[in-house]
Amino acid sequence: MPIELHERPSEFSYGYGVTREVERRLKSAGLSAVPFLLSLIQEAAVGFDVAFNVRGIPLMIQFKLGQAMRRFRPSPRPQLSQQFWRYQVDTAEPDGQFELLLKAEHDGARVFYVAPMFHDWEVYLGHYEQKKILRRSLIVTPKAIRSVLDNNSVPDGEHKVVYDDQRAYLCSSPLRLPTAREADIAEKVSFDLEHRKVSLGEVLEEVLTGFENRAEIRRAAEGPHQDPDRAAYQIPSDDGRGATLRRRRLSRFLESGRSRAEAIALVVGAETWSIGAQLIFVTRK
Secondary structure (H helix, E strand, O other): OOEEHHHOOOHHHHHHHHHHHHHHHHHHOOEEEEEOOHHHHHOOOOOOOOOOOOEEEEEEEEEOOOEEEOOOOOOOOOOOOOOEEEEEEEOOOOOOHHHHHHHHHHOOOEEEEEEEOOOOHHHHHHHHHOOOOOOOEEEEOHHHHHHHHHHOOOOEOEEEEEEOOOOEEEEOOOEEOOOEOOOHHHHHHHHHHHHOOOEHHHHHHHHHHHHOOHHHHOOOEOOOOOOHHHHHHOOHHHHOOHHHHHHHHHHHHHHOOOOHHHHHHHHHHHHHHHOOEEEEEEEEO
């Protein structure tokens, strides 16, 4: 029987540990890292100190908790050690989590999925104390997942990422998935800041525009992707209201006296937070 990771370390506690480690690594690389907090939306004035007119990169980290596995089904099992884990990624959901993250990555953000290679509170606490959470996590990008699907002519749909402490595969038919090192997050963000002459505010505006044009990266799914139960809940992203609600949110922030750059940062941060990801505003110190 698989162990559900969310019943051991919670996504909140795991995400907190990952965010703190990412902040430390960015700051040790000479960068300023300011995480978005949902409480900023309710504050009368902007509560974070971010320079939107200098070179900067929005960094998005999507936390994934799945299952610790003992058996691989269906066979044959890919090259995995006995301790291995899996989580699910739905690449076909219109306006879903994967699509938002992939579009943001295309539009200039740095985006990473991060998932633990452990499944117990005590292990989590030990890694947190030793600053080893990232070292003991799988790190992949949405672009890597899309590339594996493209290169193997696999349609979009519900796929599982299966991994041990050395390698990862995208299933159903196991396809080797490129992974990143824990140091890559800070290194890639530093590279962007060195070589891309664009301000943080400009990138955030591009990302926000991309949220309304996600169909540009959409691929054909295998069969219809429609859950009849979803219609009963009137989900905005299903019935086309998502863009309207996003524009209204931006208008409210602008009417509160915030600058356009600050308002856009809050809209992007809020939507990123709503899918369970952490947005960090990164600039040079």
